[in-house]
Amino acid sequence: MSWKERLRGSAPPQSPPSTPAAPTRAAPRKMAALLMLGALASKILGFAREILMAQVLGASLLADGYRGAVTVILLPLCFLQNESAPAILIPMLQRAQSEGRAPRLLASLCCALTLAAIAVMLCVQALGAWWIDLMLGGFTPEAKALTLSYVEIMSVAMPASVLVNTLAAGEIALGKTRLSNLRAGLLNLSMIIGLALYAFLGWFGALAWPFTLSFNALALFGLWSRYGERTLDPSGAHPAMILAAGREFLWRLRPLLAIPFAEQTQVWIERLAASRNVTGAVASLDYSRTLSDTALLLVSQPIGLAYMSSYRKDESHHQIEAIARLILALTVPASAFVFVFASDIVRLVFFRGAFSETGLLLASATLRGVSIGLWASTLGWILLRHLNSEGRNARATLIVVGAYLVNIVINALGARLAPPLGLGMLLIGLGESARSLTLLAGTTWTLPNRGRLMSLICVAAAPGAAMLAVGWMIETQASALAPRLIAGVAACAVCTAAGSFLLLPQLRDASLSKLRILLRTGEAP
Numbered sequence: 001m002s003w004k005e006r007l008r009g010s011a012p013p014q015s016p017p018s019t020p021a022a023p024t025r026a027a028p029r030k031m032a033a034l035l036m037l038g039a040l041a042s043k044i045l046g047f048a049r050e051i052l053m054a055q056v057l058g059a060s061l062l063a064d065g066y067r068g069a070v071t072v073i074l075l076p077l078c079f080l081q082n083e084s085a086p087a088i089l090i091p092m093l094q095r096a097q098s099e100g101r102a103p104r105l106l107a108s109l110c111c112a113l114t115l116a117a118i119a120v121m122l123c124v125q126a127l128g129a130w131w132i133d134l135m136l137g138g139f140t141p142e143a144k145a146l147t148l149s150y151v152e153i154m155s156v157a158m159p160a161s162v163l164v165n166t167l168a169a170g171e172i173a174l175g176k177t178r179l180s181n182l183r184a185g186l187l188n189l190s191m192i193i194g195l196a197l198y199a200f201l202g203w204f205g206a207l208a209w210p211f212t213l214s215f216n217a218l219a220l221f222g223l224w225s226r227y228g229e230r231t232l233d234p235s236g237a238h239p240a241m242i243l244a245a246g247r248e249f250l251w252r253l254r255p256l257l258a259i260p261f262a263e264q265t266q267v268w269i270e271r272l273a274a275s276r277n278v279t280g281a282v283a284s285l286d287y288s289r290t291l292s293d294t295a296l297l298l299v300s301q302p303i304g305l306a307y308m309s310s311y312r313k314d315e316s317h318h319q320i321e322a323i324a325r326l327i328l329a330l331t332v333p334a335s336a337f338v339f340v341f342a343s344d345i346v347r348l349v350f351f352r353g354a355f356s357e358t359g360l361l362l363a364s365a366t367l368r369g370v371s372i373g374l375w376a377s378t379l380g381w382i383l384l385r386h387l388n389s390e391g392r393n394a395r396a397t398l399i400v401v402g403a404y405l406v407n408i409v410i411n412a413l414g415a416r417l418a419p420p421l422g423l424g425m426l427l428i429g430l431g432e433s434a435r436s437l438t439l440l441a442g443t444t445w446t447l448p449n450r451g452r453l454m455s456l457i458c459v460a461a462a463p464g465a466a467m468l469a470v471g472w473m474i475e476t477q478a479s480a481l482a483p484r485l486i487a488g489v490a491a492c493a494v495c496t497a498a499g500s501f502l503l504l505p506q507l508r509d510a511s512l513s514k515l516r517i518l519l520r521t522g523e524a525p
Contacts, residue, residue, distance in 0.1 A: 041181065045188035050290045051349060052195045058354030059280025059287070059362065061143055066207055067282050068136050068143070068271070069150030072128075073158055075135070075267055076120045078260035079253065080113050081165040087388040087396075088252045089169035097173060105245060106170040106226070107236030110163055112246030117162035124155050135268055136282070138275030146204070153208035157215035164215065167222040167232075174231060179222050190214035255394040262404035266435075269408050270428055273415035277362070277424045284362035285428065287350055292338070292370040292432075317449050320386055324379060324453055328460035329503040331375035333467045333495035338371035340471030341488050344481055358421070365422035369429020373436030375464075380436060383443035392446070399442030407435035456503060463499035467492055 057063035079085075089109065096102040124131060128151050132144050139147065168179040190210040197206035226232035236245075274281040338345065343364040351360055380403075387396040410431030414424055444450050470491040478484040501508050 042184035042188060045185055045192065046290060047349070049188045049191045049195070050287060051352075052192060053283075054287060054350040054355040054359070055353030056195050056199050057283070058356060059283045059359030060354060061140075061146065061279055062204070063283035064139070064275075064280060065143055065146035066150055067286050068132070068139065068147045068275075069154055069208070070211075071267060071271055072132055072135055072147065072151050073124060073155045074161070075264055076124060077117060077158060077162055078263050079257065080117060080120075080162045082260050082263055085165060085253075086169050086172065087256070087385070087393070088249060089166060090173050092248065092252065093170050093173035102170075102173070103231050103233035104236035104241065106167070107232050107234055108238075108241040108245035109170075109249060110166050110223075110232070111237050111242045112249065113166050114159050114163045115242070116246070117159040121155050121158040124151065124158070128152065128155075135271055136275045137272055138277070140279075143279075149204065150208050153205060154211050157212040160215040160219035163219045164222055167219075167226055170226065170231065178225070179218075182218060182221075186214050186218050187211070252393075256397050258397050258401045259404075262401045262408070266404045266407050266411065269411040269415060270431070273411050273418075273424065273428060276415060276418045278358065278421065280356075280359055281362055281425065284359050284425065285366055287359070288346070288363040288366035288370065288425075288429070291345060291349065291367055292374060317447075320383065320447065321449060321452060321456075323382055324456055325503040327379045327382065328375065328456055329463075329499040330496060331378045332460040332464040333492050333499055335371050335374040336464045336467035336495075337471060337488055337492040338374060339368055340468060340475060341485060342368040342371060344485050344488075347481060348485065361422045362425045365425040366429040369426045370432045372430065373433030375460075376433075376440040377436035380439035380443050383447070384439065387443065387446060395446055396443075399439060399446070402442060403435045403438040406438045407431045410434055459502050460499055462502070463495040466498070467495040470495070 053063065057066070092109075093102050093106060096105040128148050129144070132139075132147050132151065136144065136147065164179060164183050168183060171179050190213070191207075194207040194210040197210070198204070223232065227234070236242075270285070271282060274285050343360070346360055346364040346367060350363065384396055384400065387393070387399075411428060414427040414431070418424065419427060444453050447453065471488055474484055474487045474491065478487060
């Protein structure tokens, strides 16, 4: 035992101070705010990327090939970096931090997961043509060859992507968010650079190489920054430690393994159904998802990760109810707005340059189908994080797999029937909404206060129904795009305010108190 350890051991035991409780309660708000700011910056770049892609590529063969390549290289990494990975890595690293071995464990996990990603990369490169044919069977031979060309370049980023995700989980365990915020933003920026280079050079490789280089550069930056801050200890790169960390990760992943497999199957069937539609359907699916994923990226993921990092069992039910009230007040009217004005939103954001009427029809149909369950997805993923924080991973896995199975059945029906154009894309969107509703129903049912949550959902349905009714009236009365959307946004704001008044008692009481003060002031002589 060193002299420092003996000195610590001889010190009188200290009673836990009472003051840190406030920072503990403030931590989730601070972390959620930081993650939301990063997600907002990433979303702005993502919008710029999609607008530029719609103008340069549109819903074309080139766009389908590029989108298909991204799916082909990221889908096999689901079990290493999807939603279940942070749910395992963050608690592991938090416990190791309390034991003083977090830097070594982070290094061991980085090595173990990156080596696994390298093995997956080699398999994708060796079996690329077969994998593309399996994933995107509806593509023409020309589209498959183009996708394979992209995959050969972009697959080099697979190990770096997993490494960045692992380092980001290590940062979140320490209460930091830098890599999490940089990851998505840099990906969007690299795609914007690639589109700009393609517009000037006309070389398809200009789309792929910035994607690959950006991930590898961010991985090197993450290693350098973690090492510089002494939160990454190279001694953890010992083979025995790497093997032990990898085995512990896989052991903890065991109850969640069904999630990445279900997710892979769902994405595969979805892409297969879209590829059997018309050229541009895969790209249109991603254009609509850029709009629909806003709530997930800006709200549910940051709040869910912040909730996990500061979970307190004695306050969990109150936290969940407060979060549910806020989410329902914001997202239910917004989902109704997107459902009514889906075509106008797609036209406003994407309809320029190479984006055609066919792309407009496909993207708006998908967005309309997805919007039905947009509010449920936002709240459902937050409630799922609650189950992860309580260690109920098996129950969480069962719920997520069940939700994906519902989506798979609907997408398989679409792939089998292959309905044309907008109808087929609407069916894909409805499958995603069915998954979201199943996820919310399953997570809500596991909570002791499920009755309270169900009553809140019923209350939130009132402003949502009002938004639908007013939106349909605006659609039938206004003929021009701009007045329609302005009136729709105003109606959505009013319905959101009404929902907040119904669901947020503190806001309601404060508003009524302020109103009473104003009325008394007006009555004063």
